[in-house]
Amino acid sequence: MPIIHHHISALRTALQPYRDQKNIEQSNLQRIALVPTMGNLHEGHLELVRIAKQHADIVVVSIFVNPTQFGAGEDFDSYPRTLDEDVAKLATVDADFVFAPSIDEMYPVLPPPTSVRAGAITAQLCGQSRLGHFDGVGIVVSKLFNIVQPDIAVFGQKDYQQLAIIKQLVRDLSYPIDIIGAPIVRANDGLALSSRNQYLSASERQIAPVLHQELQHLAHQLTSSKLSQQEADSLLAQTQTRINEAGFTVDYLEIKTDELNDITESAAFNTENKNLIILVAAWLGRARLLDNQLVAVNRPL
Amino acid sequence: MPIIHHHISALRTALQPYRDQKNIEQSNLQRIALVPTMGNLHEGHLELVRIAKQHADIVVVSIFVNPTQFGAGEDFDSYPRTLDEDVAKLATVDADFVFAPSIDEMYPVLPPPTSVRAGAITAQLCGQSRLGHFDGVGIVVSKLFNIVQPDIAVFGQKDYQQLAIIKQLVRDLSYPIDIIGAPIVRANDGLALSSRNQYLSASERQIAPVLHQELQHLAHQLTSSKLSQQEADSLLAQTQTRINEAGFTVDYLEIKTDELNDITESAAFNTENKNLIILVAAWLGRARLLDNQLVAVNRPL
Structure with missing residues (x-):
C-alpha cells in the first residue's frame, strides 16, 4: 500500500532518503516521479502511474481537488472525493506515496496573492469558457513541483491544453523536471475515461x-x-x-x-x-x- | 576564486555533488545558499555573501542584469557590467560559484510568456513608478530558485519591497527555501550602498x-x-x-x-x-x- 501524507513537511521528510539514495548509488539512479491528480481515480490515472514507474523508482501521486482551478458555478462541491478507494487502486500499480493535503495546507491564504500564468496559450480553448481555470492549474502545479521536487511528472493527454501549458511553464521557469504526456485511455466504445x-x-x-x-x-x-x-x-x-x-x-x-x-x-x-x-x-x-x-x-x- | 558557470546545465552538474554530500554526511549538513545580484558588486553585496556563508556551506552568487525587470527608458543599457572585478571581489569572501548566464540562456523566448506575479503587494511603492518591474523580479527569482534549488537565499533589506515580495512568493508557491533579509550596508556618512x-x-x-x-x-x-x-x-x-x-x-x-x-x-x-x-x-x-x-x-x- 502506498504511504499517505497529508502535510507538506511530512512528505518532504519522507522523500529525503530517496534523494539520498540517488547519490549514494550513482550506478542505479533513484528518480522521483510526480503524478498530480484530483482523485476519484480511474484506469487512465492508473496508466499515468504505470508510465511514471517506467521512468522513475519512486512515484508520488497527489490527490487534491484544487479549489483555485474551479470557477463560480462549477462542480467543485460535487466533484467526487473517494480517497480510500483511490489508495486501494494505487496499491495495485505500486504507487509509493500519496500526497493528500487539506485546502488549508495548500493555501494558508486563499486565494493566494501570487499568480503563475502561462500567458496567451491559456486564453484559448478551455481558457475561454473556464475563466481563471489555468491560473489555478498554474499555481497548484508550481506548488506541487516545489513540494515534491520530482525528476519527472506525468500528465494525461486528454487535458491536452493543460499539458501544453505545463510544458511551457517548465521551460519558462527553468524547472528541472521532465514532463511526460500519457496517451488517452478509452473505454471499449472509445469514450475517453474521465x-x-x-x-x-x-x-x-x-x-x-x-x-x-x-x-x-x-x-x-x-x-x-x-x-x-x-x-x-x-x-x-x-x-x-x-x-x-x-x-x-x-x-x-x-x-x-x-x-x-x-x-x-x-x-x-x-x-x-x-x-x-x-x-x-x-x-x-x-x-x-x-x-x-x-x-x-x-x-x- | 569562485568557479564561474554561464550555462544552467553546467551549474546544475557542478552543484550535484554538494547535494550528495548533504546526504552522506548527515551529521554535517551541506546547505546551498543563493545570493542573487545584478553584479557591479559593492560592500553591501559582499555582506550578503558573508551572511550566506554563516547559514550554508556552499554559496552561489548569480550575476545577471535581468532585462525583464527594467522598464522602457530605464537604465538597462547603461547599468554597469563588471564581471571580472566582481569575481575578484567574491574571491575575498569565499563565494564558491558564480552563475553568470547570458540573456539567451535565461530567456530562450523574450519576453517569456509565463508570468509570476505576487499580487497587490507589487502595486504600491516602487511598483507604481516602475511598471512591470516586480513581474521581472518574480520570473527571474523563480527561475534562479529552480536552477540553483538552494536551501537558503539572501536578499538585501535596501530593496525592502522586493524582499517582502519574495517572502510572499516563497510562501505562496511552497518553495523549500529560507529567505534571509540582510541589513542595509551604509557608507560612513550614512548613504545606503547601491x-x-x-x-x-x-x-x-x-x-x-x-x-x-x-x-x-x-x-x-x-x-x-x-x-x-x-x-x-x-x-x-x-x-x-x-x-x-x-x-x-x-x-x-x-x-x-x-x-x-x-x-x-x-x-x-x-x-x-x-x-x-x-x-x-x-x-x-x-x-x-x-x-x-x-x-x-x-x-x-
Missing part, C-alpha cells in the same frame, strides 16, 4: 462515444486528401453540427498545431509532417467532456 | 546622505511621543519637503507596517510593539535612490 463521465445518465453514456468517433472521422478526412483552409473549415463545421445533433452542446471544436498555435494560411493543412490536433469540449447533460485527436497531415494516421 | 550611487556627481554625492538622515529624524519623531495619524502625516509631509529642498525629487515617501500593509486608523501609530517602516525612493540627478528605516513604535529605536 471522472466526470459518472455525471452522465445511462442514455447519455450511450451517446458519449460519438465525440471520439467524430474526431476520428474528421482526422481521417483531413489526412485523406489535400484540403484548402476553406474545405477544412467546412468539414469542421459539419462535424460540430453532427456532434450537436447527437445531443451534445459543443463548447469548442478547433484544429490547432500540436503546440496549440493557430493554423494560418501560411502553415496550411498540406505541409508534409505538420502535426495538427483536433480539440473538442462539449457538454452532455451536466458533464463537460474533453477529447482530442492528433493528426499527422498528409500521412496515414 | 550600484546606482556611481550615477551621482561629486556634488550630488555630498547631498545624498540627507536621505538617511531625514529617515532617522522622522523615525525618532515617530517614536518619541504619542502621535495621531494626522500628526504623523504632517511630519511625513515636512520630511518630504526637506528632502526635496535638499535637491532630491521624491518619488514616494510612505509609512507602512513592516509587512507593507497600509496603516489604518485602527492600527495606529501608538500600538505597543507595532513595527512600522518608513520607505523612500527619490531621484538625485539621474540616480533613483532607495532607502528605508524600520521603526519600533513607542519603544526606543
Whole structure:
C-alpha cells in the first residue's frame, strides 16, 4: 500500500532518503516521479502511474481537488472525493506515496496573492469558457513541483491544453523536471475515461462515444486528401453540427498545431509532417467532456 | 576564486555533488545558499555573501542584469557590467560559484510568456513608478530558485519591497527555501550602498546622505511621543519637503507596517510593539535612490 501524507513537511521528510539514495548509488539512479491528480481515480490515472514507474523508482501521486482551478458555478462541491478507494487502486500499480493535503495546507491564504500564468496559450480553448481555470492549474502545479521536487511528472493527454501549458511553464521557469504526456485511455466504445463521465445518465453514456468517433472521422478526412483552409473549415463545421445533433452542446471544436498555435494560411493543412490536433469540449447533460485527436497531415494516421 | 558557470546545465552538474554530500554526511549538513545580484558588486553585496556563508556551506552568487525587470527608458543599457572585478571581489569572501548566464540562456523566448506575479503587494511603492518591474523580479527569482534549488537565499533589506515580495512568493508557491533579509550596508556618512550611487556627481554625492538622515529624524519623531495619524502625516509631509529642498525629487515617501500593509486608523501609530517602516525612493540627478528605516513604535529605536 502506498504511504499517505497529508502535510507538506511530512512528505518532504519522507522523500529525503530517496534523494539520498540517488547519490549514494550513482550506478542505479533513484528518480522521483510526480503524478498530480484530483482523485476519484480511474484506469487512465492508473496508466499515468504505470508510465511514471517506467521512468522513475519512486512515484508520488497527489490527490487534491484544487479549489483555485474551479470557477463560480462549477462542480467543485460535487466533484467526487473517494480517497480510500483511490489508495486501494494505487496499491495495485505500486504507487509509493500519496500526497493528500487539506485546502488549508495548500493555501494558508486563499486565494493566494501570487499568480503563475502561462500567458496567451491559456486564453484559448478551455481558457475561454473556464475563466481563471489555468491560473489555478498554474499555481497548484508550481506548488506541487516545489513540494515534491520530482525528476519527472506525468500528465494525461486528454487535458491536452493543460499539458501544453505545463510544458511551457517548465521551460519558462527553468524547472528541472521532465514532463511526460500519457496517451488517452478509452473505454471499449472509445469514450475517453474521465471522472466526470459518472455525471452522465445511462442514455447519455450511450451517446458519449460519438465525440471520439467524430474526431476520428474528421482526422481521417483531413489526412485523406489535400484540403484548402476553406474545405477544412467546412468539414469542421459539419462535424460540430453532427456532434450537436447527437445531443451534445459543443463548447469548442478547433484544429490547432500540436503546440496549440493557430493554423494560418501560411502553415496550411498540406505541409508534409505538420502535426495538427483536433480539440473538442462539449457538454452532455451536466458533464463537460474533453477529447482530442492528433493528426499527422498528409500521412496515414 | 569562485568557479564561474554561464550555462544552467553546467551549474546544475557542478552543484550535484554538494547535494550528495548533504546526504552522506548527515551529521554535517551541506546547505546551498543563493545570493542573487545584478553584479557591479559593492560592500553591501559582499555582506550578503558573508551572511550566506554563516547559514550554508556552499554559496552561489548569480550575476545577471535581468532585462525583464527594467522598464522602457530605464537604465538597462547603461547599468554597469563588471564581471571580472566582481569575481575578484567574491574571491575575498569565499563565494564558491558564480552563475553568470547570458540573456539567451535565461530567456530562450523574450519576453517569456509565463508570468509570476505576487499580487497587490507589487502595486504600491516602487511598483507604481516602475511598471512591470516586480513581474521581472518574480520570473527571474523563480527561475534562479529552480536552477540553483538552494536551501537558503539572501536578499538585501535596501530593496525592502522586493524582499517582502519574495517572502510572499516563497510562501505562496511552497518553495523549500529560507529567505534571509540582510541589513542595509551604509557608507560612513550614512548613504545606503547601491550600484546606482556611481550615477551621482561629486556634488550630488555630498547631498545624498540627507536621505538617511531625514529617515532617522522622522523615525525618532515617530517614536518619541504619542502621535495621531494626522500628526504623523504632517511630519511625513515636512520630511518630504526637506528632502526635496535638499535637491532630491521624491518619488514616494510612505509609512507602512513592516509587512507593507497600509496603516489604518485602527492600527495606529501608538500600538505597543507595532513595527512600522518608513520607505523612500527619490531621484538625485539621474540616480533613483532607495532607502528605508524600520521603526519600533513607542519603544526606543
